Amino acid sequence: GFSTDNGPLGGFEVRNVNLFGKLREGAFRSRFSRLHQLVRFEYFDPRFRRYGARSFAPLTASLLYQRDTSVTRFFRSTIDRGSGGIVQRFDAEGKLIDEFGQSVKEPSINRLTFNLETRRDFELELSPSGAVRKRSTLVLRYNYEDVRLFNIGSLLIAPALRPDQVVRLSRFGASFARDTRDAQFDPTRGDFLNVDYALALKGLGGNISFSKLLARYHRYKTISRLRNTVLAASFQLGLARLYNPTDRNDNGVIDDADRRLPISERFFSGGSTSLRGFGFEEAGPRVVVPNCTFGPQPTPVFDPNTGFLLPPCGTFRDQKGEPVELNPFTVPIGGNALAVANLEARVGVTRDLQIVPFYDGGNVFEKVKDIFGKDTEPGRNPNFRARWSHTLGLGLRFKTPFGSLAVDYGYLLNPPEFVIQQFGGGTAIHRPGQGQIHFRFGQTF
Incomplete structure (x- = not known):
C-alpha cells in the first residue's frame, strides 16, 4: 500500500x-x-x-x-495549542538540531515486549437464551518490556522524556473481573468490578521497581417509574509506589521526576469517559514547557522550583522557517495516583433519545497522599499539587444503527491554576477553560 x-x-x-x-x-x-x-x-x-x-x-x-519514528504525533494534541504546532527544532535548511544547534537524527521509540498470560473463569451463569448473566474471571500474566527513546534532543519536551529514555520493566500481574451487567455496551442494571495489580522488580531483570493497583467499579439501576431512568455510578482508584528510586534524569539528585512512574505507566484522566470538565488526559500535574531561556541573558536564570540553572532553548522555527521564541505553557504529565467518581441519570425522553445530567469528581495526583490532601512538603512545585475537581454537566444520547451517539457538556467548577515563570522575570497564572464539549459513540461507562 x-x-x-x-x-x-x-x-x-x-x-x-x-x-x-x-x-x-x-x-x-x-x-x-x-x-x-x-x-x-x-x-x-x-x-x-x-x-x-x-x-x-x-x-x-x-x-x-x-x-x-513518528514520535511527535504522541504530543500534538496537547502541545499544538501552546506552541502553534512547533514540537521540534530545525535549522535554516530544515535539518533537525538540538538545543545547542548540533545536528541530530530523527527521534524514535524502540520497544521490545514479551507477554505470557493465562485465565480462568470462576463463575459463569447463562440465561435460558445462552447469554452471559454473571461471570468472574481471574487473569495471571508476566510481562517484560524494554522501551528506549533515541535522539530526543530536537524535541520541545525532551526534558520531560529524559528520565524515561531507557525503561526496562519485568513484572508479574493479576487481574480479577466480575460482571453482572445485562448488556456490555448500554447496561441498565447490574454491576462490573475490575481489580488489576502489577509488581515490577529490578531483581527480575528490570531497571525500575514499583507496585501498581487500579480498581474500577460500575453500578447500574433502572427506575421504571421515572421513564425507565437508569442511575449509573462509576468509581476508579489507582495507587502506585516506586521502590528505591534512582537518578534517572542524571542531575545528581533523587528528585520528583525520579519518584514518578515511567510516563507509559502513569495514570492519566480527563475527557469524554472520565473527567468531562477537562480535555483528553489533561487532568492532574503539569510541567512548564519550554523550561529554558531564549538568547543571551545578562545574568544566569535559575528554575524557581528546582534551583537548577535553566539550559538554553535553542532555535525554534515557524512554518515559514523564521526563528521564533515560544511563550511558556503547561503540559500534563500524569501521576502516581488516580481517584475518579462519575454519577449519571440517563433519563429517557423518547425511545431513541436520552437526556443525561451528570457529576464528575476527582483528579490525577502526583503522589498517593495527595488524594487525601496531606501535602505538607515546603517548597514543593505548586504545579504538581492537584486537588479534587468538581464538574457538573448535561448530555444527550441519540440511538443510531451504529450505537448511541453521545454529546456531553461539562463545566469545571474549580479549575486548577498553574504558575508559569516568564522569560522576562515574574510569573503568570494559567487557568484552563472551564467548559468542555465531548462527542463519542456509546455510554460514558
Missing part, C-alpha cells in the same frame, strides 16, 4: 491453527513503512490446563518488536 504520511506500506503474515496437530495456534506478523516497523510472534494453547470437568485455562504468549 501507500500513504501520504508514511510512504510505501507493506506487511506479511503467516498463521497455523493446528500446531503439532494439537489445535494450538501460532502466528507471525510483520508491518513496515518508512516510519513504522513491527514484528510479532504469537502462540495460543486453548487447553493449557484443565480445571473442572469440561473447562480449560488457555495460555497466550507473544513477542513483539516495534520501531516508531
Whole structure:
C-alpha cells in the first residue's frame, strides 16, 4: 500500500491453527513503512490446563518488536495549542538540531515486549437464551518490556522524556473481573468490578521497581417509574509506589521526576469517559514547557522550583522557517495516583433519545497522599499539587444503527491554576477553560 504520511506500506503474515496437530495456534506478523516497523510472534494453547470437568485455562504468549519514528504525533494534541504546532527544532535548511544547534537524527521509540498470560473463569451463569448473566474471571500474566527513546534532543519536551529514555520493566500481574451487567455496551442494571495489580522488580531483570493497583467499579439501576431512568455510578482508584528510586534524569539528585512512574505507566484522566470538565488526559500535574531561556541573558536564570540553572532553548522555527521564541505553557504529565467518581441519570425522553445530567469528581495526583490532601512538603512545585475537581454537566444520547451517539457538556467548577515563570522575570497564572464539549459513540461507562 501507500500513504501520504508514511510512504510505501507493506506487511506479511503467516498463521497455523493446528500446531503439532494439537489445535494450538501460532502466528507471525510483520508491518513496515518508512516510519513504522513491527514484528510479532504469537502462540495460543486453548487447553493449557484443565480445571473442572469440561473447562480449560488457555495460555497466550507473544513477542513483539516495534520501531516508531513518528514520535511527535504522541504530543500534538496537547502541545499544538501552546506552541502553534512547533514540537521540534530545525535549522535554516530544515535539518533537525538540538538545543545547542548540533545536528541530530530523527527521534524514535524502540520497544521490545514479551507477554505470557493465562485465565480462568470462576463463575459463569447463562440465561435460558445462552447469554452471559454473571461471570468472574481471574487473569495471571508476566510481562517484560524494554522501551528506549533515541535522539530526543530536537524535541520541545525532551526534558520531560529524559528520565524515561531507557525503561526496562519485568513484572508479574493479576487481574480479577466480575460482571453482572445485562448488556456490555448500554447496561441498565447490574454491576462490573475490575481489580488489576502489577509488581515490577529490578531483581527480575528490570531497571525500575514499583507496585501498581487500579480498581474500577460500575453500578447500574433502572427506575421504571421515572421513564425507565437508569442511575449509573462509576468509581476508579489507582495507587502506585516506586521502590528505591534512582537518578534517572542524571542531575545528581533523587528528585520528583525520579519518584514518578515511567510516563507509559502513569495514570492519566480527563475527557469524554472520565473527567468531562477537562480535555483528553489533561487532568492532574503539569510541567512548564519550554523550561529554558531564549538568547543571551545578562545574568544566569535559575528554575524557581528546582534551583537548577535553566539550559538554553535553542532555535525554534515557524512554518515559514523564521526563528521564533515560544511563550511558556503547561503540559500534563500524569501521576502516581488516580481517584475518579462519575454519577449519571440517563433519563429517557423518547425511545431513541436520552437526556443525561451528570457529576464528575476527582483528579490525577502526583503522589498517593495527595488524594487525601496531606501535602505538607515546603517548597514543593505548586504545579504538581492537584486537588479534587468538581464538574457538573448535561448530555444527550441519540440511538443510531451504529450505537448511541453521545454529546456531553461539562463545566469545571474549580479549575486548577498553574504558575508559569516568564522569560522576562515574574510569573503568570494559567487557568484552563472551564467548559468542555465531548462527542463519542456509546455510554460514558
